[in-house]
Amino acid sequence: MHRRILAPGALAAASLLLAIPASAASSAPGAPGIGDPYYPQYGNGGYDVSHYDLRLQYQPKTDELQGTATILAKATQDLSSFDLDFLLDVSEVRVGGVKAAFTRSGEHELVVTPKTPLAKGTQVTVVVRYSGVPSTKSAYGFNTWHRTPDGAVAADEPEAAWWWFPSNDHPSDKATYDVSVAVPDGTQAISNGTLASTSSKLGWTRYNWRQDKPQATYLATLALGRFDITTSTSEGGVPVVNAYSKDLGANDGAARASVERTGELVDWLSGYFGPYPFSSAGGYVPNTTTGYALETQTRVYYSPKQFAAGSNTSVVVHELAHQWYGDDVSLKGWKDIWINEGFARYAQWLWSEHEGEGTTRELADYVYASHPADDPFWTVKPGDPGPDAQFDLAVYDRGALAVQALREKIGDDAFFALLKGWPKEHAYGNASVADFQKYAEQVSGKPLAALFDTWLFQPSKPEARGSASSARSLTAKAAQPKSWKKIEATNDVHAH
Template sequence: MHRRLIAPGALAAASLLLAIPASAAEASPGAPGIGDPYYPYYGNGGYDVSHYDLRLTYRPSTDELSGTATISARTTQSLNRFNLDFLLDVSEVRVNGNAARFATSGEHELEITPKSPLAKDTPVTVVVRYSGVPSTKSAYGFTTWHRTPDGAIAADEPEAAWWWFPSNDHPSDKATYDVSVAVPDGTQALSNGTLQSTSSQRGWTRYNWRQNKPQATYLTTLALGRFDVTTATSDGGVPVLNAYSKDLGDNDGAARASVERTGEIVDWLSGYLGPYPFSSAGGYVPNTTTGYALETQTRVYYSPKQFAGGSNTSVVVHELAHQWYGDDVSIAGWKDIWLNEGFARYAQWLWSEHEGEGTAQELADYTYASHPADDPFWTVAPGDPGPDNQFAAAVYDRGALAVQALRNAVGDETFFAILKGWPKSHAYGNASVGDFRAYAEGVAGRSLKALFDTWLYDTVRPAQPAVASARGTAPVRPASWTKIQATNDVHGG
């Protein structure tokens, strides 16, 4: 028999291992991506955020942004390292009060190593101090931080947060927000939710905004500049705050004629989609050169180009419909984008009907007839379009055709019950196209697989249009068609 000798140092090390909790001994790094196949490195694994507290200072003359982000989260695995998505320069990171090591990797990853491993299913507080010039940062060859003559705005999809706050940047990890921003007197800071307070001291004014309902990171916006702000309350009791850059020029009148109808449109949409889900509504129009609009939660971003041809309430309807379909109920993954865009487009069709400019059925007929069988339009599957076609016209128009097909298949009473019931059934959460189909089947009392396959997944033109009855003549172009089509690229450049 041979006795194995253990050196004193090795014995001490073995004793130390025995003293480490099993969860810590099993700790591993969180994944650098949350698992979305469209964007493998967006979001992160290992934790779930519940709240972001952002306390910032911005200098519009130099585009310098500095501040502290305090992130409240809970671990979903035992972690010895985890990532945040971020681009600015970090000076300090603390985890649960202790200094943590940090490094950058990849295009937009901030890797954090806490002093001690974090056990699974425990609360964690992360503090990140940072500064930088967002307009000098890029990832994957682009930026979503947009300079204006008097400041800047952060509003883009599917990413925008990296340029101004560290985050778990994926719509499946929603959180509440406190956004506090100090700017020189005369400059304003706008964000989501409600303005809690303002205070001025030594030439600076601090704006404190709060979003008290869960919000996806890409729906979190920041606008810095000189604005004319209007406030009102809709007939339905929803507070409305809109803002317009003071240098919009010729687009100013049309922008106001459109966005100032926000309260009216919110109340109208509530009749179809259920009670408005947030504490405030509104939009802002900064002096940017981008061409898109975005449904940033409670405070929609509109490019002035949306109003270059005159007023356009249709784009306002589209973005406000997203407050239910996309913001209240957010997508589980980016392949589920039809749940956002198909229904926002369909809301425009309902608004056309309301305005006497063409019924939803007439718009469906004309859309179908506008795309012959060999049109590449039909090769895009709205139910899973792929990252290159995520915002293709087919996701909007064929997506709305799918909604009309559902309406024709189940009848108006059941359809409008589905339309209104869905946001309530998944309020403030996330859902997939499969979840919606299951919900619709539950309300309709029958399988809808063939319909969903035909309109959302097949890559050929359906044999029959989404109509209640065949028509013998070519459909006439509805009066609303041009303005609706002008919003086909609301998320494009």
């Protein structure tokens, strides 16, 4: 459901509010990047963000965005300077209420030097005033700000924040959000969480959205345009907010027939993964030309192309499964992507079984048999695919095969206890593939190192007897399950 682009850039660290000043001798610049080997210059070292308060104004006709970002953070070292990941034009930065010096570095770094160095452990407030036209900004040859006929959308992976707010852009630094956006009357602003209030004045309407649970920066979204917004409550009590661009054309009916089932599907997934972890659910379908969907927290982004061939609840299941696997429990590093994508794909397999269109075992047999041993599919290691293959189809399909293999190894009782227990064990936090293996062994009471190595880390096709497939898969092509074309239709969601 994602975009994949190699990229560099960043420096690091943080700031504070009140200060027992760190001595100039002990303070140092924050690290150049948060330390993710896939994206060495993404994110920043030296500080940890707890909250983003974004107060924005947007003009759809010109794509002009003005903003004031107030960032609450804590210094994790003595800091002489720190970085924010950001592309727009900055007019002022204040640290602890005092004007700070700032400059640009690399392709997407804003380097901030407080008037007084920041001591480790200090709580800090950073205020950044900025403006610009996001569609004119690029880094590393790409732009993730998507213009639409009536506005714009910020939704992409692994990076999207740089185009609309300054941040520590890495999933390991999650924070809560208040996003307040003023747009001309008749235009709407949609973001994550719950719409706390709206107000109108002098031809402008302000929308105030609140995300009160920790959220990764790439999961923060902003949609600006003319939408038809629907609200409801699931049978299980989850508020649902969906939005559809008013100019979706022929895709409108299929989009609504799919996304309007969000409440039902959230309740159904809760039966497997435990209580829904957020204050609201929903999705939006803007009039973009992209081909993917993305699990933006509580408010899933769907491209109209997802519904070009008709309704598809399978893609909705995939993105909603991410609310537990990926959003509630986020990856520690980008190499841990299997925990997100393997389980979201497996949720589609569970939905297929629920709909009577192919069991998880039949889907596993089909995927296994569809890829001969010399297929490059098997050279991708879902447990650490590398930045170039991070969103490769194999991470999804071979990743789901690994989930089925785990299920067959530990048995249904332990497996379904694991599915529910994992989001509870690491609620609103971050975890790695190694963490997941350890937890699976704890729940099942079985050693699983060999299984995880075979299915997630070996660049070769596993033997049938140790897999989710039957022996006949080696000699005969398994029958295609009825659900396969619907599942296959979601493959574009990760082809950027």
